[in-house]
Amino acid sequence: VKAGSWGARTVEKIVRMTDIALRDNLPIFWLIDSAGARITDQVELFPGRRGAGRIFYNQVRLSGKVPQICCLFGPSAAGGAYIPAFCDIVIMVEGNASMYLGSPRMAEMVIGEKATLEETGGARMHCSVSGCGDNLAIDDEDAIDQAKAYFTYLPSYWRDQPPSYAPEPPARELTANVVPAEETMGYDMHTVIECLVDAESFFEVKPLFAPELIIGFGLMDGSPVGFVANNPMVKGGVLFTDTADKAARFIWNCDA
Known part of the structure; x- marks a missing residue:
């Protein structure tokens, strides 16, 4: 119309x-x-x-x-x-x-x-x-x-508690070789997140913008949590202006 x-x-x-x-x-x-x-x-x-x-x-x-x-x-x-x-x-x-x-x-x-x-x-x-x-x-x-x-990760109003769900085991087991022992070796932080969150529960936000930083919501034991994680596989996970802005805005939302 x-x-x-x-x-x-x-x-x-x-x-x-x-x-x-x-x-x-x-x-x-x-x-x-x-x-x-x-x-x-x-x-x-x-x-x-x-x-x-x-x-x-x-x-x-x-x-x-x-x-x-x-x-x-x-x-x-x-x-x-x-x-x-x-x-x-x-x-x-x-x-x-x-x-x-x-x-x-x-x-x-x-x-x-x-x-x-x-x-x-x-x-x-x-x-x-x-x-x-x-x-x-x-x-x-x-x-x-x-x-x-x-x-699904958010309360409807800031005074309410976030929703909770039945816990699920992570899709990937956290083992010693998930993070390389050598500091100079890169790795994908998404793999680490998969070892922490309930299976299939991670929702990434802004995946294409400043990809050296990963932000998003996931469930841990059925409870929503926010993730802010450097990704060593992209630019070594170094912080830039856009990276900091991406992190700050997401943390503001988590703190709302």
Whole structure:
């Protein structure tokens, strides 16, 4: 319907939804495929206490209180690109999802540089270069499945306890040779994590961005835990600016 674009009533509905989430401490799943704000409605859409800015204000107030999970199926253009940016995790469908303030055509008009939509705001670019995206999905169904899986590790509200599950033995046994005795030998930290978590329970976040660091959720004896682990197989597991940012943002989510 109208390419999912925003009008004044669209903003009213979104603001009302976020108000209810604030009042009742409800998590939010954002399912986005939008052409952005309609030019004909912009005069009514942005100004005022109940304008589009209220959406972002409410998202900030919700941050750390309830999970905000975003599935990006198609474009999220202009002001709509801020919604994913305020979420705890952004799952983008490869080949379809995009997130940008200005289109490639606008960029060419302003700075004279030609670029494709994928280069300026595509799913793989955001998940591997900018870090604005967290996980790639192969299609809409996969994105929803990942969002549901991520949510299973979290409480619905920050004062609640995380969920617990029946414990499972790890898929791999922790033996002395999992970590090489020689300090100069590299190894894949994913193998160590498999020895610690309940079988098939590790959910990695941002696997393509700063891969020298592994972050994600897993279960240990049925209880959710967060993992932050250097990966010696990638750049020796050395910390860079993006690595530190990746770790810090994940720890903030764990501490919410």
